[in-house]
Amino acid sequence: MHYLSTRGGVTSIGFADAVTMGLATDGxxxxxxxxxxxxxxxxxxxxxxxxxxLALEVFTPFVGDEIPREDLRALIDRSYAGFSHPEVTPVVEAGGARILELFHGPTxxxxxxxxxxxxxxxxxxxxxxxxxxNIVGATSGDTGSAAIYGVRGKAGIQVFILHPKGRVSPIQARQMTTVLDxxxxxxxxxxxxxxxQRIVKTLFSDLPFKRSHHLGAVNSINWARILAQMVYYFYAWGRVSGGDPxxxxxxxxxxxxxxxxxxxxxARRMGLxxxxxVIATNRNDILTRFVDSGIYAAESQVHRTLSPAMDIQLASNFERYLYFLHDGxxxxxxxxxxxLREHGRIELDAERHARVRADFDARAASDAETLEQIRASYEHDGYICCPHTAVGVHAARGMDDAVCLATAHPAKFNEAVEQAIGRGAPLPSSLQGLMEREQRCVDLPATVEAVKSEIERTLAATGAGA
Structure with missing residues (x-):
C-alpha cells in the first residue's frame, strides 16, 4: 500500500513514512x-x-509488508491489553439507544x-x-491525554501537547498536566x-524546523489515527448485524x-x-451547515459549549473527505x-453537494438539547451519557438502526452531567485522585513564535531533536 498527499506534492510513500511524516510536506x-x-x-x-x-485484518492491507504480521499482532495485543472491557469497544443497549462505548481505555x-x-x-x-x-499536537480535550498516555516514558520520544487554556474540562486538563514523566x-x-491547531499546522509546514527537530504528529492528521478508528465500525456492525451482509x-x-x-x-467505501x-455537532455547527448548504465557512468565533471537545470551527480531516469527494x-x-484561505469559504457545485447529502446526514444540538438528552437517557434506565455522546444520541432520534458512538466516560464532564440529572457520574479508577495530584504546565500566548521558542528551549535542555 502506498500513500499520497491530498494536494499532490507527495506521492508513493510507504506506511511507515506516512505515519512518521504526519502532515504531508506540501501541507x-x-x-x-x-x-x-x-x-x-x-x-x-x-x-x-x-x-x-479484527484490527489485525483491517490493518494488514494498509500496512503491507512493512511490518511482519506477527510483529503487527504483538503491537495490537499490547495496545489493547490495558483496556478495562474485554471487548475493548462493546456495543450496549442503554439509555433507550444502541451505544458503542469507546471509553474503556486508560484515559x-x-x-x-x-x-x-x-x-x-x-x-x-x-x-x-x-x-x-518529537511529537507536537493540539487537543480540544481528549487527544492530548490519550497521546500522553500512549508515549509517556517511551525512549526516544518527547511529546508537546497544546490545549486551549480554560476551554477543556477540569478533569481533561488534569489528565494531561499531572503526567510528570x-x-x-x-x-x-x-x-x-x-x-x-493553527500553531501546530504552521510548525509542521515550516519544513526546516520540522526536519531539524524531528517533529511527528498525533492529531487526527496522522493517518494511523484514522486507520485504528475504522476498526470499531466493522466491530460494531458485526455485533449488531449478526454478520449478515x-x-x-x-x-x-x-x-x-x-x-x-x-x-x-x-469503512463504508471499503464495503461495510x-x-x-450522521454528523452530530453542537452549536459550532460548520459541518452541519456544510451538509445542508454545500458551503463550508467558519463563523466569527468559536462558541463555548457543554461539549467542549467539539468546540471547533475548522475540521482538520475535512480535507481528506474533499479529496475523495473530488475523485482524487x-x-x-x-x-x-x-x-478558503483567501475568502474564508468553500462552496460546492450542485453535483458535489448532492454527493455530500448522499454521504452524510447532519444534525446539531444546543446545550439545552444536550442536557435534555442526558436527562432522558438517565431516566430511561439509569444510563449516563457524556455531553458529546448525548449530542450523538440526540442526532439519532427516530433512527431505529443507529449505533451511537459514546466518545468519553461521563465522569470527565460531571459539571454538565450534574446540571442534567442533579448528580455526577461515578469516577472510573483511571480518573480517581486526579484533582489532588501535582501538575506541570506552561502558559503561553497563542502565537507560533512563543510555542516554537518553548519547543526549542525544551529540546535544547533535554538534548533531543537537535
Whole structure:
C-alpha cells in the first residue's frame, strides 16, 4: 500500500513514512492510494473475530509488508491489553439507544483506541530504524491525554501537547498536566482550540524546523489515527448485524475534527454495510451547515459549549473527505483550500453537494438539547451519557438502526452531567485522585513564535531533536 498527499506534492510513500511524516510536506493530508474492498464472505468472517483479531485484518492491507504480521499482532495485543472491557469497544443497549462505548481505555476517551496503538507503533519504528521523535499536537480535550498516555516514558520520544487554556474540562486538563514523566510537556495556549491547531499546522509546514527537530504528529492528521478508528465500525456492525451482509447499520458520530466520522466513511467505501452516517455537532455547527448548504465557512468565533471537545470551527480531516469527494483531483483540493484561505469559504457545485447529502446526514444540538438528552437517557434506565455522546444520541432520534458512538466516560464532564440529572457520574479508577495530584504546565500566548521558542528551549535542555 502506498500513500499520497491530498494536494499532490507527495506521492508513493510507504506506511511507515506516512505515519512518521504526519502532515504531508506540501501541507496536505496523507491518504491511501487505493482502498481495499471487503466482500460479503469476508464480512461474515470478520463478524466473528475479537476486536484484536479484527484490527489485525483491517490493518494488514494498509500496512503491507512493512511490518511482519506477527510483529503487527504483538503491537495490537499490547495496545489493547490495558483496556478495562474485554471487548475493548462493546456495543450496549442503554439509555433507550444502541451505544458503542469507546471509553474503556486508560484515559476514558475514544482517542485511546488509536493513540495506544500509535504510541506503540512509534516506539517500534524507532527501535527498528533508529532516530528520535518529537511529537507536537493540539487537543480540544481528549487527544492530548490519550497521546500522553500512549508515549509517556517511551525512549526516544518527547511529546508537546497544546490545549486551549480554560476551554477543556477540569478533569481533561488534569489528565494531561499531572503526567510528570520527563518526556511529557504541556502547553496551555491563551486562545481556542482552532488557535492551537493553527500553531501546530504552521510548525509542521515550516519544513526546516520540522526536519531539524524531528517533529511527528498525533492529531487526527496522522493517518494511523484514522486507520485504528475504522476498526470499531466493522466491530460494531458485526455485533449488531449478526454478520449478515444484507443488514446495513447507521452510525451517529459526535463530530468536531471530522476524523472519527471520516473513518466510518472509509469503512463504508471499503464495503461495510452502512445505511447513514450522521454528523452530530453542537452549536459550532460548520459541518452541519456544510451538509445542508454545500458551503463550508467558519463563523466569527468559536462558541463555548457543554461539549467542549467539539468546540471547533475548522475540521482538520475535512480535507481528506474533499479529496475523495473530488475523485482524487489534487489540483482541485489545492484550489479549494487556497480559496478558503483567501475568502474564508468553500462552496460546492450542485453535483458535489448532492454527493455530500448522499454521504452524510447532519444534525446539531444546543446545550439545552444536550442536557435534555442526558436527562432522558438517565431516566430511561439509569444510563449516563457524556455531553458529546448525548449530542450523538440526540442526532439519532427516530433512527431505529443507529449505533451511537459514546466518545468519553461521563465522569470527565460531571459539571454538565450534574446540571442534567442533579448528580455526577461515578469516577472510573483511571480518573480517581486526579484533582489532588501535582501538575506541570506552561502558559503561553497563542502565537507560533512563543510555542516554537518553548519547543526549542525544551529540546535544547533535554538534548533531543537537535
Amino acid at each position: 496536505g493530508l496523507l491518504v491511501p492510494a487505493e482502498l481495499p474492498r471487503v466482500d460479503a464472505a469476508t464480512l461474515r468472517a470478520w463478524s466473528q473475530l475479537s476486536f484484536q483479531e 476514558a476517551a475514544f482517542k485511546d483506541v488509536a493513540l495506544q496503538f500509535l504510541g506503540n507503533l512509534f516506539e517500534y519504528l524507532l527501535a527498528r530504524d533508529g532516530g528520535e521523535f 520527563d518526556n511529557v510537556h504541556n502547553i496551555a495556549v491563551e486562545g481556542t482550540f482552532d488557535d492551537a 444484507e443488514r446495513a447499520v447507521s452510525f451517529s458520530v459526535p463530530t468536531g475534527n471530522f476524523g472519527d466520522v471520516f473513518a466510518g466513511y472509509l 454495510p452502512v445505511r447513514r452516517l 483531483d489534487c489540483a482541485r483540493v489545492r484550489a479549494l483550500f487556497e480559496g
